[in-house]
Amino acid sequence: MKRIFFDNSATTPLDPEVLAVMTEVMAKNFGNPSSIHAEGRQARALIEAARKTVANALNCSIGEIFFTSGGTEANNMALKNSVRDLGVTRIISSPLEHHCVLHSLQTIAASGEAAVEMVRINELGNVCLDDLRRLLATGDQKTLVSLMHANNEIGNLLPLEEVAAICEAAGALFHCDTVQTMGYYPLDLAATRVNFLAGSAHKFYGPKGVGFIYVNNDNIIKPYLDGGAQERNMRGGTENIYGIVGLAKAVEKAVAERAERAATVQKLKNHFHAKLQEKYPQVAFNGDVTGGHYKVLSVSFPESPKGDLLLMNLDLNGISASGGSACSSGIDVGSHVIGHLHPDSKRHTIRFSFSHHNTEEEVNYVVDKLAGML
Ligand SMILES: Cc1ncc(COP(=O)(O)O)c(C=O)c1O
16 A cells, blocks of 8 residues: 655655765765774765755854754753853743753753743744743843744744844843754844754654754853764764765755745645645644644544544555654653643644645545545
8 A cells, every 4th residue: 555644744754865875975984083094084074064064054154063863952952051051040932842842941940950931822822922022021030042943743933033033132042943944944044143953854854863953153052962072072972974964965955945845845735724624624723824834734623433543544544644743652642732722622633744745646635535534
């Protein structure tokens, strides 16, 4: 049975060109980038070229990009190092952040080193900017604002430039989890003042287990992992050279093909949205459908005896989607995002997320198949 993959917010398939550059490096470049002989120098050159690609894509300097094991590590680093190294004693965030942010905040709050405050979220799931301004106007503690660019479950987008300006005006640091938007939306860091950003290769057709953090040059933080002097002394450990090279190739392609991919994916989402509304009037949608990320549609199905089996029935019919966030163990404990927006609802949420590899025929197939599952 042909499978239909509509879970591209959880991860994306590896691009064949990315795989090709990675396998070539695996076959030919075994040098340790810290070695000073020829093999080491070749490996080092590959990493530095990758750093340049990422820096060019964001219009920042190469010294501001540090490779990590993914988005989780980058988010942990931004939050925990701000408290440890920059004297941050208050963090303002939102209840809809990814668990790697929320759980880091719990750890920080439990340590007593910084207070955590949550900004208000409106009915649609958007951050209330007036509430952010209000919070920033109170207190005189050194503050970090940590808000995600696009929500991984409902797709809502943060007005990043506006939030950056609000933080700058209030003298607060700003960290943005851009894991769901890196490669999908342009970002010019020379024009927008952000202190930290997190990115993860597997969300834009690169390999898993590799990502990066952008750390603005003004923020001098200490190593996150103690060890050797790798990553300009910021993260000890021999670099994941294949992953880093793959990440850079994926960034390069995402930037070059951005407009074309975005148009294809937006069309698929619009088509799916329209077809569902036409065929299933009982269906509703979570989040900001028209203003949100063009790759995500969070669909709310009415309570029904078959509702609990929806995800499984889709899977049995060759359709991969997600019951909310699929970023952890696969055990469905209910989504904190949907729970926050609709606390008493017994409806069933399925997140469908698209890629430029999907087709309108696939969308039509899924719409038809749903008939027997509701
Ligand atoms: C918004 C967001 N932040 C962070 C992460 C974690 O990234 P990684 O899987 O690279 O650790 C994810 C997904 O997994 C995500 O969707």
